[in-house]
Amino acid sequence: MNAPVFRRAASAGEGVSRRQLIITATAVGGALMVGCSPTDLLAAGAEGETGPFGAFVKIAPDGAVTLVCKHIEFGQGTHAGLAAIVAEELDADWSKVAWEHAPANAKLYANGGLGAQLTGGSTAINNSWDQLRQAGAAARAMFVQAAANRWNVPAGEITVKDSVVSHAASGQSADFAALLADAANVTPPAEPTLKDPAQFTLIGTDRVRRKDSLAKSTGQTRFTMDVQAETLLVAMVAHPPRFGAKVASFDATAAKAVPGVVEVYEIPTGVAVVAETTWAAKQGRDVLTVTWDEAKAETRSSADIAERFRDLAAGSAALEKGEEWQGFETKGEVAAQADGQALEVAYDFPYLAHATMEPMNCVAQVDGNKAKLTFASQGPTLDQLNVAKIVANLPGAIEIETLPAGGSFGRRANFQSDFVVECVQIARKVGGNRPVKLVWTREDDMAAGYYRPLVHHRVRVTTDTDGYPNTWTHRIVTQSIMKGAPFGGGGVDETAVEGAKGSPYLKATPHVDAQLLTPDAGVPVLWWRSVGATHTAYVMEHTIEQLARRAGQDPVAYRRALYEKAGAKRHLAVLDLAADKAGWGEPAPEGWTRGVAVHESFGSVVAQVAEVKMENGEPKVGRVVTAIDCGTAISPNQIAAQMEGGTCYGLSAALYGQVTLTEGRVDQTNFDTYRVLRHNEAPQVETYIVAQPAGTHPTGVGEPGTPVIGPAVANALLALTGEAITAQPFVKV
Amino acid sequence: MAITLDVNGKPLTVEAAGDTPLLWVLRDELGLTGTKYGCGIAQCGACTVLADGAPIRSCLTPVSALGSAKITTIEGLGGDHPLQQAWVALDVPQCGYCQSGQIMSAAALLEQSPKPTDEEIDGAMAGNICRCGAYQRIHAAIKVASGQAPADASPQTDA
Numbered sequence: 017m018n019a020p021v022f023r024r025a026a027s028a029g030e031g032v033s034r035r036q037l038i039i040t041a042t043a044v045g046g047a048l049m050v051g052c053s054p055t056d057l058l059a060a061g062a063e064g065e066t067g068p069f070g071a072f073v074k075i076a077p078d079g080a081v082t083l084v085c086k087h088i089e090f091g092q093g094t095h096a097g098l099a100a101i102v103a104e105e106l107d108a109d110w111s112k113v114a115w116e117h118a119p120a121n122a123k124l125y126a127n128g129g130l131g132a133q134l135t136g137g138s139t140a141i142n143n144s145w146d147q148l149r150q151a152g153a154a155a156r157a158m159f160v161q162a163a164a165n166r167w168n169v170p171a172g173e174i175t176v177k178d179s180v181v182s183h184a185a186s187g188q189s190a191d192f193a194a195l196l197a198d199a200a201n202v203t204p205p206a207e208p209t210l211k212d213p214a215q216f217t218l219i220g221t222d223r224v225r226r227k228d229s230l231a232k233s234t235g236q237t238r239f240t241m242d243v244q245a246e247t248l249l250v251a252m253v254a255h256p257p258r259f260g261a262k263v264a265s266f267d268a269t270a271a272k273a274v275p276g277v278v279e280v281y282e283i284p285t286g287v288a289v290v291a292e293t294t295w296a297a298k299q300g301r302d303v304l305t306v307t308w309d310e311a312k313a314e315t316r317s318s319a320d321i322a323e324r325f326r327d328l329a330a331g332s333a334a335l336e337k338g339e340e341w342q343g344f345e346t347k348g349e350v351a352a353q354a355d356g357q358a359l360e361v362a363y364d365f366p367y368l369a370h371a372t373m374e375p376m377n378c379v380a381q382v383d384g385n386k387a388k389l390t391f392a393s394q395g396p397t398l399d400q401l402n403v404a405k406i407v408a409n410l411p412g413a414i415e416i417e418t419l420p421a422g423g424s425f426g427r428r429a430n431f432q433s434d435f436v437v438e439c440v441q442i443a444r445k446v447g448g449n450r451p452v453k454l455v456w457t458r459e460d461d462m463a464a465g466y467y468r469p470l471v472h473h474r475v476r477v478t479t480d481t482d483g484y485p486n487t488w489t490h491r492i493v494t495q496s497i498m499k500g501a502p503f504g505g506g507g508v509d510e511t512a513v514e515g516a517k518g519s520p521y522l523k524a525t526p527h528v529d530a531q532l533l534t535p536d537a538g539v540p541v542l543w544w545r546s547v548g549a550t551h552t553a554y555v556m557e558h559t560i561e562q563l564a565r566r567a568g569q570d571p572v573a574y575r576r577a578l579y580e581k582a583g584a585k586r587h588l589a590v591l592d593l594a595a596d597k598a599g600w601g602e603p604a605p606e607g608w609t610r611g612v613a614v615h616e617s618f619g620s621v622v623a624q625v626a627e628v629k630m631e632n633g634e635p636k637v638g639r640v641v642t643a644i645d646c647g648t649a650i651s652p653n654q655i656a657a658q659m660e661g662g663t664c665y666g667l668s669a670a671l672y673g674q675v676t677l678t679e680g681r682v683d684q685t686n687f688d689t690y691r692v693l694r695h696n697e698a699p700q701v702e703t704y705i706v707a708q709p710a711g712t713h714p715t716g717v718g719e720p721g722t723p724v725i726g727p728a729v730a731n732a733l734l735a736l737t738g739e740a741i742t743a744q745p746f747v748k749v
Numbered sequence: 750m751a752i753t754l755d756v757n758g759k760p761l762t763v764e765a766a767g768d769t770p771l772l773w774v775l776r777d778e779l780g781l782t783g784t785k786y787g788c789g790i791a792q793c794g795a796c797t798v799l800a801d802g803a804p805i806r807s808c809l810t811p812v813s814a815l816g817s818a819k820i821t822t823i824e825g826l827g828g829d830h831p832l833q834q835a836w837v838a839l840d841v842p843q844c845g846y847c848q849s850g851q852i853m854s855a856a857a858l859l860e861q862s863p864k865p866t867d868e869e870i871d872g873a874m875a876g877n878i879c880r881c882g883a884y885q886r887i888h889a890a891i892k893v894a895s896g897q898a899p900a901d902a903s904p905q906t907d908a
Binding site: 091092226228230232233236237238239242244250275293295371372373374375420421422423455457458459654657660661663664668686687688692693694695696698699 | 766769770773776777778780781782783784785786787788789790792793795822823824826828832833836837840841842843844845846847848849852870871872874875876877878879880881882883884885886887888
């Protein structure tokens with residue numbers, strides 16, 4: 017996902033690479049220049065106390081090291097990478113390192129790139145790299161000093177390995193447990209000495225594996241859905257059938273007659289049924305009678321919205337009040353140069369649901385102005401701000417215990433904290449600090465909005481005598497994701513253009529006129545794994561493929577020439593690696609056709625070569641060779657997992673994904689109508705990581721694997737059929 | 750009404766209406782939360798448990814329909830089942846929410862076919878959705894658990 021508009025934390029400027037700044041600028045929607053609320057304000061009311069080893073490292077009496085993880089674990093394996101950074105610098109015994117989620121506290125746990133406690137923009141490892149290296153190194157220095165004092169030897173002669181501190185000359189050694197009390201009293205060094213990255217022994221090895229696989233393979237991981245308590249009530253809410261509608265009236269008689277139903281409340285988002293069990297809440301909710309006031313509801317069909325977007329891009333529909341084209345890349349003289357042979361192509365992308373396996377849910381207890389939440393909080397600072405407004409308290413005083421999430425892909429963080437606020441509204445009605453678990457059914461989740469926006473692109477490219485782009489005219493029409501941001505705003509919504517803006521293909525084109533239009537619609541939209549790249553990668557890569565074919569050139573050779581023109585060395589490296597490993601240039605296996613695509617997102621560059629065939633009238637994807645440059649690779653195993661999973665997520669959308677509306681009502685209700693990729697449809701992904709100089713700053717991994725597979729498959733199908741694919745999903749229901 | 754169920758080898762009596770889906774009895778009444786809610790219409794497989802060894806979707810199975818069937822949930826596999834060992838060895842789970850259902854479907858498959866082919870695995874696992882897209886490792890782990898691939902078969906490769 018992408019991230020909201022907060023000021024960068026003051027400390028985050030140190031050691032931040034140019035690439036990081038680009039990511040950050042992308043991640044905050046270009047709002048860096050806007051004066052925003054400082055972290056201190058966001059954290060008002062929060063405690064600032066930490067243990068002797070700081071906010072991120074806890075060491076138990078038995079010497080066991082625990083990483084306090086400021087980022088939520090929702091599948092991406094971030095806990096392992098973050099813990100490995102600390103363990104590396106601390107020289108801790110990796111097999112005994114544990115982790116736990118940090119509490120909500122923007123003062124201690126803000127994302128260094130975003131200024132708020134929030135997981136998104138594939139920034140977890142990236143923004144924590146320096147911070148956790150320092151945390152681990154500081155703790156190590158404290159143990160070394162404690163040992164030096166105890167043994168009366170120079171600290172410089174002491175070594176640490178696998179949580180054991182040793183002095184070779186005197187033959188003395190002690191483990192962390194034995195030195196803990198002394199080490200805790202050593203003043204932490206202000207600027208601890210970091211390891212030479214060339215000396216890393218853990219980072220980058222296959223030993224850096226997840227710590228939660230056993231719990232997740234035995235049903236022991238406690239998700240929000242699994243929170244139970246003696247007095248816990250379960251709530252379900254009847255939501256309006258159209259976005260923007262409100263409750264006019266309701267009859268709770270039948271619902272209250274359901275055994276187990278405790279109470280029925282009207283809340284701002286609908287009518288809540290509160291019951292003793294999940295099943296009772298559902299049965300009660302199912303028999304509620306609600307009349308809706310739809311005066312302000314969105315009543316258009318998605319087809320109407322898409323048609324208007326197409327007309328706007330083509331210049332055949334008039335702009336309405338507040339609508340204005342905004343340039344995001346402009347250079348040269350397109351109008352004077354745009355004569356001659358042109359490729360003109362327009363692309364349509366539908367709304368997409370995140371469809372996490374665990375639908376949205378939350379547990380809240382409210383007593384007066386005190387609120388405690390126990391749930392998978394992706395953006396604790398956002399959630400604190402929104403909840404604080406309801407219970408009239410300071411944001412930092414809102415207590416959140418973060419649990420692992422059954423997937424998010426961006427859905428669990430939004431500017432309104434939609435499902436969190438809904439739960440708190442109900443818990444406030446219940447009161448008395450009694451825990452209330454809000455449960456959304458799959459149907460609730462799918463119809464609730466916060467979709468990847470519907471997007472239309474229109475591209476016109478003229479080429480030079482060698483077949484390379486000379487002019488590039490680009491129009492993007494989509495709803496703005498960042499419009500609901502609490503701070504900032506104005507300017508181009510970077511989340512709508514990232515990936516087109518900054519593309520090496522535009523760098524290599526002399527004349528560019530690229531503009532964005534963001535009309536409003538009543539459908540809530542949100543970042544969705546890889547955000548703008550979900551559509552820009554497709555448009556850029558499928559357009560380039562068509563241009564390569566028109567030029568009569570090999571698609572890999574054509575891209576290489578453009579990357580050389582643009583100075584895009586990282587693109588070249590991943591392309592060459594993927595092409596080499598895939599056997600590009602040699603015939604594909606019998607019956608299969610290859611397609612290639614390359615895209616940079618969240619600071620990393622990914623190239624894929626996909627092998628595709630048609631089977632029973634639908635595309636079937638087999639081997640997918642993936643090359644990634646993500647800076648220093650901390651956990652190769654989990655980078656591969658994210659390439660495998662990200663590819664499935666992107667492929668699912670490209671082949672099958674779409675949310676449509678008919679007269680404002682969402683047509684898809686569940687997995688029978690919102691088709692997703694299944695086991696028998698999954699590709700075989702091979703991951704190759706571009707080797708980096710020691711110490712290279714790590715970049716994103718959770719999202720960059722998602723946007724490349726769609727165009728890679730489309731490019732294979734173009735080679736197979738000669739037809740471009742200008743709309744997603746490829747497979748029509 | 751009082752209903753007696755045989756769950757993980759133990760007779761357990763619960764108070765529930767007969768039309769209550771087994772899923773909610775397991776989770777809310779018996780505290781066996783390893784079995785997950787995902788869709789409620791037998792489309793995603795997150796709620797899969799075994800009834801006399803056969804996979805059933807507990808979200809659509811009323812408790813009154815179970816009779817004397819022996820129910821096995823993820824908690825009943827013991828923690829060191831060959832599938833669970835393979836799942837850990839290959840780091841299959843990502844978010845993990847679907848994995849109980851995945852493992853129960855795979856357990857039923859191995860009961861039927863101790864050395865399943867790729868096609869048999871595809872067929873048996875097609876009803877279990879994983880939105881994280883861990884399918885490739887799920888597939889590999891079933892091969893490992895059934896003795897058809899070495900346990901150290903790490904799926905990722907380096908340059």
